[in-house]
Amino acid sequence: MTDAEYEAKLMELLEGVNQGWGRGGVAGFLIAKQIKNGELAAWLRRFGDRLFEGAQGSTASADAVVSLQELARRLELLGGVAGGELGEVAGNFGREILVEFPLVSDEGGEDVDGEAEAWCDRGEKEYDLNDLEGAIISYDKGLKIKPDYHQAWYCRGCALGELGRLEDAIASWNKALEIKPDFHRAWYNRGIALGNLGRLEDAIASYDKALEFKPDRSPPTTKP
Structure with missing residues (x-):
């Protein structure tokens, strides 16, 4: 052919x-x-x-x-x-x-926020398709353009968590929380990962922070 x-x-x-x-x-x-x-x-x-x-x-x-x-x-x-x-x-x-x-704006210069969001959106689609490695690459591309994009750090942590890379996931959520300290979902997921690593005191502290910012969300309970 x-x-x-x-x-x-x-x-x-x-x-x-x-x-x-x-x-x-x-x-x-x-x-x-x-x-x-x-x-x-x-x-x-x-x-x-x-x-x-x-x-x-x-x-x-x-x-x-x-x-x-x-x-x-x-x-x-x-x-x-x-x-x-x-x-x-x-x-x-x-x-x-x-x-x-890469995408460029109509004026010919890079539209930083728009391009970073486009990478994050692409990462979310790859995440939904269970292409977790591809999603992480997309989030990294967005973060290279906009390092203070807390949503991309958060989503990156979720993909890493799904791959079982819990320490890396926690590090990514920590970056999201440096930028947005009241991001209760990052505190919550961080608590889950810490609990899975057996770091129970740290997990409780993370859940407490999540509850500080979102009091109506209960942390997960462990079965006896």
Whole structure:
């Protein structure tokens, strides 16, 4: 199959995913087109390499960036449902596009708050798709742009907690609380993590802080 044929099939697949195809829809498309998951993944990897090689030292127009951002969004959707090598390559490719071609404001300068929020929104979508590593990468990108973005620190901690990286999660919530000390959800989740680590006195202190700012929320109780 030629590069043009692979590209046409990929665009069909991305359009289907954009319309709501799940894993079964993707698998059915590949079977119908007689394309193996690994073969399309290998071509997509080569396609990405060529795209980034061509982008080195060049500046994309605003319209081109918008198109690439949409491509990245669809690739990340594909990454969430394709499975196998294709899912991994598509997700990684989408995230790499976002790093190489960041959003810019209409005035040509970076819209710091808007871009940081866009990364956080992307992280939340990846979190919902259980792509926790991808979510953390997105939160980190947002925090690189806006280090005092307490919501991104909080969400990052939630993703780390889901991965069982409790110490890292606590560190992330601590950063959120340095910026917003009355963030009761961060205190609450911090207490849960500390309890799971067996640091019960610290957990109680964290719950007490959560209750100080949100008195109508009760901390979890342990079963006898």
